[in-house]
Amino acid sequence: MRLAIDVMGGDQGPRVIIEGSARAVIERPDLELALFGPRQRVVAELSRLPQPLAAAASRLVVCDAPDTVSQDASAAWALRSGDKTSMVHMLRYVAQGYAAAGVSAGNTGALVALARRELGMLPGFSRPAISTAIPARGGRRCYLLDLGANVDSPASRLVDFAMMGAAMAQCMDGINCPRVALLNVGAEATKGSATVREADRLLRERATTLSFAYQGYAEGGDIFQGDIDVMVCDGFVGNVVLKASEGLTRMLVERVQMAFESRLCGRLASLLAKPVLKRLKQELDPVRYNGASLLGLNRIVVKSHGGARADGFYYAIQRALQEVEHDLPTRLARRWA
Numbered sequence: 001m002r003l004a005i006d007v008m009g010g011d012q013g014p015r016v017i018i019e020g021s022a023r024a025v026i027e028r029p030d031l032e033l034a035l036f037g038p039r040q041r042v043v044a045e046l047s048r049l050p051q052p053l054a055a056a057a058s059r060l061v062v063c064d065a066p067d068t069v070s071q072d073a074s075a076a077w078a079l080r081s082g083d084k085t086s087m088v089h090m091l092r093y094v095a096q097g098y099a100a101a102g103v104s105a106g107n108t109g110a111l112v113a114l115a116r117r118e119l120g121m122l123p124g125f126s127r128p129a130i131s132t133a134i135p136a137r138g139g140r141r142c143y144l145l146d147l148g149a150n151v152d153s154p155a156s157r158l159v160d161f162a163m164m165g166a167a168m169a170q171c172m173d174g175i176n177c178p179r180v181a182l183l184n185v186g187a188e189a190t191k192g193s194a195t196v197r198e199a200d201r202l203l204r205e206r207a208t209t210l211s212f213a214y215q216g217y218a219e220g221g222d223i224f225q226g227d228i229d230v231m232v233c234d235g236f237v238g239n240v241v242l243k244a245s246e247g248l249t250r251m252l253v254e255r256v257q258m259a260f261e262s263r264l265c266g267r268l269a270s271l272l273a274k275p276v277l278k279r280l281k282q283e284l285d286p287v288r289y290n291g292a293s294l295l296g297l298n299r300i301v302v303k304s305h306g307g308a309r310a311d312g313f314y315y316a317i318q319r320a321l322q323e324v325e326h327d328l329p330t331r332l333a334r335r336w337a
Contacts, residue, residue, distance in 0.1 A: 001030055003320055004099035007037035007045075008068040008086040009106025010313070011306045017105060018045045020313030022056040024321075031321075032059045034099055036086040039064040065089035069110045071306065078110035079117060087111060091118040094299050101300035101320040103291075105308055112149045115294055115301045122333045125296035129161050130235070130303060131168060132292040134245065137226035143168050144223065146235040147242055147292055153234040155198035158182065162203060164295045165230035166212035167335035171326055175229055177211070181218035183233035183241070192217065195234075211335065291319030298329060 005021055007014045014037055021033050035042050042062045049057060065086035069078050082088050087106050094102040095118050104111055112128050121128070131145035143165045150157060162180050169178040182200055184192040192200075196217075203214045215228060220241060223231050233241070290312040294301040300323045304316035 001321075001324065002032045002034060002099045003317065003324075004034045004036065004090045004093045004102040005317075006086045006090045006102070006104035006106055007035045007042055008065075009104045009111075009306070010304070010308060011071065011105075012309055014041060014045050015048070016308070016310045017313050018042070018060070019049065019053060019310035020308075021060060021317065022049055022053040023310065023314045024317040025056040025059045026053060028321075032061060033317075034061045034063050034090075034093060036063045036065045036090040036093070037068075038066055063089060063093070069107050071107050073107055073110055075109040075113035078107070079113055082110065082114065088114055088118065091115055091301070094301070095119050100324045101302065103302045103304060103313075103316050103320050105304035105306050105313060105316070108148050108303060108306075111301070111303060112294065115297055119301070120298045121296055122298055122329060122336065124336050125164070126160070127157070128294040128296045129164055130238075130292045131165060131295055132242065133289060134223055134242075135289065136224050140226040140229075141173070142223050142226075142228050143230045144238055144242065145230070145232060145295070146238050148235040148239040149294070151235045153195070155195050155202055158195070158199035158232055158234065159202050159206075161232045162212070162214070162230065163210075163336065164332070165232060166210075167332050168293070168295060168328075169229045170211070170335060171328055171331040172322070173229075177213050178229035179215050179227065180212045180230040180232065181215040181222065181228045183220065183231050183237060184217035186219065187217045199232075288315055291316035293319070293323060293328070295332065300324060300328060
């Protein structure tokens, strides 16, 4: 299996992306990655891979792409002037069928616009939506969308997001009838913006024909309770919720560890509780959930967090591999139809 990687997209530079890519290849002997970026720079970073990651170099194929989409570039600039960038080269490689999926930590707006142009949309989908899975109680997870592809969405697009998210939960998690809710400031019918209230009306009108169980409004805290499978909002709200959740999780894990270590008896308890704390950190660490899907495209594209380090980018590649194994675009198209 081959995936395409945009090496130049992340805030941390190509080194962490190449290290994360090498780790993925080491773990999976059937995997090959095409790395898109300036050839000399990519080759130089490959030569610096530490052991045992250096053994992966033979399955990391360098594909020359001289330019980069900067993080402050507009989507319009990328569409107009980005033909020589690593992002465009990576997407065209996927579009031509040379790779089963593409992964990038680059400029989100540019990636969404370019992916839509280069890969096209599945029938019935108008714009991509970005979605990721957030851990919830009972070992469950909640798909949150949109996360930034559509900052200001009309009610009809929120309805589309609900259908896309439900299809995602059905395909990836095998949930026959996902529970879907609209993120709002309260559960009361009179609360929320005009757009959210209109989306609620549209979803209730279609309730008997939907392939999911519409739950009405839900609040931010409900994302983590395990009672909702898909939470729908516009891209501005979704991005804020995701980033706030990541920051809170990191702070809580650090505070718990500091509380144990602050006193002598706490240090002893810390030693005894070390395995539990390690497991808690692993389960809640946002790095493990890095990698957001661009839903609605003809092919698979995963967006990694721009600030992700090597381990975070590794998990984004794992996300792409899972979607390839589930043949996500084909199954989404069938569910949508």
